[in-house]
Amino acid sequence: MQSKKIKEQIAFTIFRLLGFSVLGILFWILGFITYNGIRVISWKFIFSYPTEGMTAGGIFPAIIGTLYLIIGSILFAFPLGIMSAIYTVEYAKDNWLTKFIRIMTNNLASIPSIVFGLFGMTLFVNILGFGDSILAGSLTLGLLILPVVIRTTEEALKAVPKSYRLGSIALGANKIQTIKRVVLPAAFPNIITGLILSIGRVSGETAPILFTVAAYFLPKLPQGIFDQVMALPYHLYVLATSGTDIEASRPMAYGTALVLIVIVLIMNTLAGIVKKRFEKNK
Amino acid sequence: MKKFTDKLVEGLFKMSGAVTSIMVLLIIVFLFKEGIGLFNASTVEKGYTLFVNSNNPIEKLSPESLKKVFDGEVENWKALGGKDESIRVFRFDEIFSLYSDEELGTDYALLPQKLGEIIQSDATIIAYVPQKYKPKSTDGIKELEHIKISLNDFFLGREWLPTATPAPLFGIVPLVLGTLLVSLIAILIAIPLGVGVAIYLAKIASENVRKFLKPAIELLAGIPSVVYGFFGLVVLAPIVQKAGALSMGETAFTGSLILAIMALPTIISIAEDAMRNTPKAMQDASLALGATKWQTIHKVIIPYASSGIAAAVVLGVGRAIGETMAVLMVTGNAAVIPHSMFESVRTIPATIAAELGEAPAGGTHYQSLFLLGCVLFVITLIISIIAEVISSRKIFKE
Amino acid sequence: MKKLVLTTLTFALLVSSIYAQKIKGSDTVLPLTQAEIEAYKKEHKSATLSVTGGGSGVGISALLNGTTDIAQSSRKIKFDEKQKLAEAGKQIKEVVIAYDALSIIVHPDNKVSNLTREQLEGIFTGKITNWKEVGGEDMKIIPYSRETSSGTYEFFKESVLKNKNYMTGILSMPATGGIVQSVSQTKGAIGYVGFAYVNNKVKALHISYDKGKTYIEPSVENAKNKSYPVVRPLYYYYTNINAEGKSFIDFILSPKGQKVISDVGFITLK
Numbered sequence: 049m050q051s052k053k054i055k056e057q058i059a060f061t062i063f064r065l066l067g068f069s070v071l072g073i074l075f076w077i078l079g080f081i082t083y084n085g086i087r088v089i090s091w092k093f094i095f096s097y098p099t100e101g102m103t104a105g106g107i108f109p110a111i112i113g114t115l116y117l118i119i120g121s122i123l124f125a126f127p128l129g130i131m132s133a134i135y136t137v138e139y140a141k142d143n144w145l146t147k148f149i150r151i152m153t154n155n156l157a158s159i160p161s162i163v164f165g166l167f168g169m170t171l172f173v174n175i176l177g178f179g180d181s182i183l184a185g186s187l188t189l190g191l192l193i194l195p196v197v198i199r200t201t202e203e204a205l206k207a208v209p210k211s212y213r214l215g216s217i218a219l220g221a222n223k224i225q226t227i228k229r230v231v232l233p234a235a236f237p238n239i240i241t242g243l244i245l246s247i248g249r250v251s252g253e254t255a256p257i258l259f260t261v262a263a264y265f266l267p268k269l270p271q272g273i274f275d276q277v278m279a280l281p282y283h284l285y286v287l288a289t290s291g292t293d294i295e296a297s298r299p300m301a302y303g304t305a306l307v308l309i310v311i312v313l314i315m316n317t318l319a320g321i322v323k324k325r326f327e328k329n330k
Numbered sequence: 331m332k333k334f335t336d337k338l339v340e341g342l343f344k345m346s347g348a349v350t351s352i353m354v355l356l357i358i359v360f361l362f363k364e365g366i367g368l369f370n371a372s373t374v375e376k377g378y379t380l381f382v383n384s385n386n387p388i389e390k391l392s393p394e395s396l397k398k399v400f401d402g403e404v405e406n407w408k409a410l411g412g413k414d415e416s417i418r419v420f421r422f423d424e425i426f427s428l429y430s431d432e433e434l435g436t437d438y439a440l441l442p443q444k445l446g447e448i449i450q451s452d453a454t455i456i457a458y459v460p461q462k463y464k465p466k467s468t469d470g471i472k473e474l475e476h477i478k479i480s481l482n483d484f485f486l487g488r489e490w491l492p493t494a495t496p497a498p499l500f501g502i503v504p505l506v507l508g509t510l511l512v513s514l515i516a517i518l519i520a521i522p523l524g525v526g527v528a529i530y531l532a533k534i535a536s537e538n539v540r541k542f543l544k545p546a547i548e549l550l551a552g553i554p555s556v557v558y559g560f561f562g563l564v565v566l567a568p569i570v571q572k573a574g575a576l577s578m579g580e581t582a583f584t585g586s587l588i589l590a591i592m593a594l595p596t597i598i599s600i601a602e603d604a605m606r607n608t609p610k611a612m613q614d615a616s617l618a619l620g621a622t623k624w625q626t627i628h629k630v631i632i633p634y635a636s637s638g639i640a641a642a643v644v645l646g647v648g649r650a651i652g653e654t655m656a657v658l659m660v661t662g663n664a665a666v667i668p669h670s671m672f673e674s675v676r677t678i679p680a681t682i683a684a685e686l687g688e689a690p691a692g693g694t695h696y697q698s699l700f701l702l703g704c705v706l707f708v709i710t711l712i713i714s715i716i717a718e719v720i721s722s723r724k725i726f727k728e
Numbered sequence: 729m730k731k732l733v734l735t736t737l738t739f740a741l742l743v744s745s746i747y748a749q750k751i752k753g754s755d756t757v758l759p760l761t762q763a764e765i766e767a768y769k770k771e772h773k774s775a776t777l778s779v780t781g782g783g784s785g786v787g788i789s790a791l792l793n794g795t796t797d798i799a800q801s802s803r804k805i806k807f808d809e810k811q812k813l814a815e816a817g818k819q820i821k822e823v824v825i826a827y828d829a830l831s832i833i834v835h836p837d838n839k840v841s842n843l844t845r846e847q848l849e850g851i852f853t854g855k856i857t858n859w860k861e862v863g864g865e866d867m868k869i870i871p872y873s874r875e876t877s878s879g880t881y882e883f884f885k886e887s888v889l890k891n892k893n894y895m896t897g898i899l900s901m902p903a904t905g906g907i908v909q910s911v912s913q914t915k916g917a918i919g920y921v922g923f924a925y926v927n928n929k930v931k932a933l934h935i936s937y938d939k940g941k942t943y944i945e946p947s948v949e950n951a952k953n954k955s956y957p958v959v960r961p962l963y964y965y966y967t968n969i970n971a972e973g974k975s976f977i978d979f980i981l982s983p984k985g986q987k988v989i990s991d992v993g994f995i996t997l998k
Binding site for chain 2 (some may be wrong): 052053055056060061062063064066069070071073074077080081093121127128129130132134136138139140148149152153154155156158159160161162163164165166168169170171174180191195198220222223224248252253254255256258259265273281282286288289298301309312313315316317320
Binding site (some may be wrong): 053099100101102117168173174179180262263265267268271275276286288290291292293294295 | 748750752755758759761762765766768769774775776777778779780781793794795798800901902904905906908909922924925927929968992993
């Protein structure tokens with residue numbers, strides 16, 4: 049009996065250590081980036097252009113570029129993803145078609161991001177002739193987050209009790225009215241969670257934008273959707289690997305990494321808050 | 331009218347429902363359409379051809395032999411089954427040092443003729459010339475037979491030299507092995523850690539600790555891959571180099587460390603879910619029989635959740651295999667078959683990311699990168715199917 | 729849905745009718761173009777130029793499929809690239825904007841300071857694998873190379889390797905900065921970079937092209953008097969550009985633009 053207890057103690061201690069080692073890794077990475085990045089962060093860093101061959105100045109165009117890509121990809125993925133989810137949850141019967149759609153959505157989610165880049169480059173940049181542009185980049189990123197949007201929306205829709213729908217239909221509303229007035233509003237907070245999570249994803253992806261939109265340097269903000277933009281993740285990649293004096297651009301790289309992480313952090317926390325409020329209301 | 335709009339909206343829903351499927355199909359079609367063209371292409375770079383003197387018994391040369399000839403590794407025709415004569419390599423550009431532009435005529439009209447004369451006059455020559463300027467008369471010269479790039483060249487080739495002239499080598503073995511090596515080591519590191527944390531979270535940790543740890547792990551999943559790559563480049567590579575007393579820090583192992591961290595959240599969250607789904611009755615029964623909590627975890631919960639854990643591991647591998655930027659930044663990208671994990675490797679995604687921009691659309695290099703995309707796609711597809719099969723087996727058991 | 733897409737497209741087209749001039753290509757030229765745009769913008773506030781890297785090959789193939797306006801290149805356009813552009817009905821124009829002395833760098837602790845072209849060829853094709861074979865200590869040589877898209881890669885292959893292929897399994901860095909970084913951290917390393925990239929954390933070798941009779945150090949002076957053997961022009965290629973692109977190129981060639989070139993660390997035209 050005694051030895052069993054001791055064994056348990058040992059095992060549990062190991063697991064506790066493992067659990068906290070993950071925390072350790074997280075703090076290591078975050079701490080390292082924050083410690084080095086915080087020194088360059090200032091209003092000037094956020095709101096000015098890179099100067100002196102990217103060793104000084106700020107990252108304003110990259111922030112704006114990432115913002116454009118977020119908006120662009122969401123404009124594309126959201127209507128499509130939500131409608132797709134409405135179809136599979138509210139309309140489709142449990143037949144081969146829905147099964148097929150579900151399998152395909154799962155597959156789309158498992159495709160590596162570089163493959164999206166390949167696809168985006170052929171279809172949007174070359175065949176449709178958009179060139180390296182916000183449009184091509186947004187569409188590529190939009191495809192990437194489509195599965196996330198569909199899945200979270202599906203879950204949100206499924207979480208709406210059947211009685212809501214039956215009640216609405218009993219009151220004489222038709223199916224579309226029911227969806228519009230009852231189901232969607234009830235599912236709304238969870239859909240927003242999906243939105244926020246995909247913003248986090250879009251702001252961090254590099255591989256899909258390498259060949260579809262990213263620019264090394266722009267002296268001016270983009271004028272239209274056929275312009276290239278700088279983007280935070282690509283800017284970090286560039287600062288970390290190219291430039292005539294990498295050591296001199298290191299501080300800029302740390303600052304960019306910190307801004308990126310802060311965006312993701314904010315998005316994750318926001319998503320958590322929204323979700324929690326939704327669960328409370330339920 | 332209302333009825334009509336309803337129908338319209340419904341149709342719209344239906345259409346969007348099909349959109350993901352269409353996209354996946356489109357991706358498959360595009361990747362394979364571009365990629366498959368590689369096997370229709372000649373081993374010699376497009377637009378070029380090879381000539382020898384007509385006295386030379388050689389009819390055709392494999393891409394590997396061509397590379398050796400043009401690199402000066404093979405210097406005698408005998409080694410290739412020809413006569414015992416040393417090889418003279420003639421690259422097209424040399425013509426411009428032999429003749430001035432005037433001698434070649436306007437629009438290089440006389441170029442083919444001059445080329446023909448050169449090849450004719452030297453029995454040991456092998457000349458690499460553009461199709462457009464190939465000699466018109468075949469007097470005393472012979473064009474080497476064109477061979478198509480074969481499945482073997484691609485899938486079993488041991489050298490990846492996509493811009494080698496005159497015959498690029500598209501052997502994906504080093505890339506596939508590199509990708510697998512990095513991913514497998516990553517998973518070996520991540521499994522004990524990930525499953526351990528999952529056990530801790532699911533069965534041992536108090537509610538308060540959970541509340542704290544869960545978001546932290548989600549955050550780990552949210553950090554962009556390029557930030558991981560940057561961290562690996564600046565922090566891990568020097569550590570690995572010093573700790574292992576290695577000659578360089580850009581190794582497969584450095585990549586594996588980064589990938590292990592990146593795969594952790596996937597493994598933890600799926601494995602934890604699997605363990606939480608163990609029926610309470612089973613756990614209670616075990617405890618009632620006098621087993622300790624650890625014995626229950628060890629003997630009841632882990633076996634029960636094993637398929638879920640397996641699925642978590644498989645998905646973790648999937649995530650690791652497809653990762654691009656982090657790996658591109660830390661593994662050194664040497665396209666060589668790895669002998670140990672402390673060597674540099676080049677993975678499939680990193681190859682695509684590094685080379686796609688350069689490859690002129692439609693060329694063999696471009697096609698080969700799409701084919702790599704297909705290979706990657708198929709690997710991840712198989713992995714996600716395996717994961718699905720494994721996790722659905724559990725439901726079957728219930 | 730389709731209609732919506734089409735209207736947005738036409739709308740967007742109208743909006744972006746005054747589009748930015750895109751410059752794309754060589755990573756070697758990248759910091760130079762970036763600095764030039766910075767300087768140019770000081771005089772022309774409304775400048776809308778954009779610059780992207782990827783490699784010289786990327787730039788020229790982008791010129792071919794029309795996704796860039798100017799291709800920056802650290803090597804001369806290849807014969808077949810020119811042919812392809814001609815087939816597409818595009819007349820290509822070439823401007824030399826600066827010169828670069830390709831420098832061979834090693835770790836500062838490395839005792840070797842002189843190498844001949846033949847030795848370099850041996851190292852980068854994999855025939856020489858230990859520093860003691862070229863007069864250094866007993867240490868494995870770790871050659872770093874650029875990605876195949878790089879003009880530097882091609883120029884080095886042509887000039888130093890005499891068109892032989894690099895050894896298989898050479899470490900290849902996606903950007904030049906990475907080579908400098910890695911060489912400064914790796915004792916047995918050797919790499920080739922543009923002159924502007926050389927800093928005090930690496931050592932630039934003296935190179936001999938006459939089988940070891942004279943070894944020349946890469947420097948602005950030696951590049952200008954042509955005694956350093958591995959000097960190459962840096963090019964801009966374009967088929968048609970708008971007024972802004974033209975004025976930008978004129979700016980680079982002007983004394984002000986040339987000053988930027990020497991500030992960044994390249995060699996001016998005169």
